[in-house]
Amino acid sequence: MTETESSTMNRESAQTLVVHDKHDERHFGSVTTPLYQTSLFSFATYAEFDHAMESFTDQPVYSRGNNPTVQQLEQRLAQLQGGEKARCFASGMAAISTAVLSSVRQGDHIVCVNQVYGPARKLLEGFLTKMGIETTFVDGSSKQELQAAVRANTKLFYLESPTSLMMQLQDLKFCADLARSIGALTLIDNTWATPCLQNPFAYGIDLVVHSTSKFIGGHSDGIGGVIIGSAERIGQIDENEYLLLGGIMTPHTASLMMRGLRTLPLRMERFHESGLRVAGHLEGMPHVIKVHHPGLPSHPQHELAKAQMSGYGSLFAFELDLPVETVKRWADQLEYFRIGVSWGGYESLITVPSLPDGYESVTGVLVRMYIGLEDPQLLIGDIERAFKRLG
Secondary structure (H helix, E strand, O other): OOOOHHHHHOOHHHHEEEEOOOHHHHHOOOOOOOOOOOOOOOOOOHHHHHHHHHHHOOOOOOOOOHHHHHHHHHHHHHHHHHOOEEEOOOOHHHHHHHHHOOOOOOOOOEEEEEOHHHHHHHHHHHHHHHOOOEEEEEEEOOOOHHOOOHHHEEEEEEEOOOOOOOOOOHHHHHHHHHHHOOOEEEEEEOOOHHHHHOOOHHHHOOOOEEOOOOOOOOOOOOOEEEEEEOOOOOOHHHHHHHHHOOOOOOOHHHHHHHHHHOOHHHHHHHHHHHHHHHHHHOOOOOEEEEOOOOOOOOOOOOHHHHHHHOOOOOEEEEEEOHHHHHHHHHHHHOOOOOOOOOOOOOOOOOOOOOOOOOOOOOOEEEEEEEEOOOOOOHHHHHHHHHHOOOO
């Protein structure tokens, strides 16, 4: 068994985990958990009520604390990612904000990769500064920069590997070992790889967050997030930030996310294959300077990607040596790609993003492309025809 296989659940086991449920007499043998669309739960006796209140976040009492529909999703996500416990939220940013706030306090310092998700960066360099928390942004691919950024008050390393714009990786074991050596925590946004393709816990990472709006939900019809970690860490979040901030996932959203989770391993196989196929074709096309996809041998961190992941998502970027307005007119010509943010659903998407700090290495116009579930050869033809229409 390779290191990648040992650190990530194999596809057969993952698919069985997300689809197999035991016969459930409580719900008349229903093959899906019913939607508990209720704000509260009542009790036959006060003794039962007192018992439930002793473990408010683990017993159905009030849906801001726990709900059986949400709880089923949390349990399945924790199992799939290899963590002990999970807590779901109303959005990926709600999960990120809660995870960060649970890890630092006034006077602390955070080390963060400089290509992190934009709203997360705004949280760290804007909102948290009002609380007396400083952040140093570094090139996440550089062990030297990560090490040099450490201060006496560093309490958290915020990682995103791969990043969702330039597909930059961090050496997860190195980061976890470095953080542990100074008594700091590690938090990673694992949305791009999903629990199917990367298990950060195998490398010593403390907390994992996902935007379930992306691959996990998979149908572009729900917004959500999740934090996964040890029972102790999630328990601390339960007692403090989770209940107080109130950014909970609704039962209806949880049912949509659970529906998507049932097919996640199968969809990730298709995304892996289609993404590599289109990205590889783009490498040979005129005007393409560089393709940023960790599954391609041309990616500078390809060997690290092979070591840390068992496969790849279908979101990637490439650079063109054309004026930005020409690139946008090319995007307008595409028939099978929609223009829009986000990713992880069934539909292929494209954007020409404006680049913030941390992307100085880009020499052309950057295009972010997401390959959905359409026929990849059809998408390749669409890309080529759009260029021809421009003359």
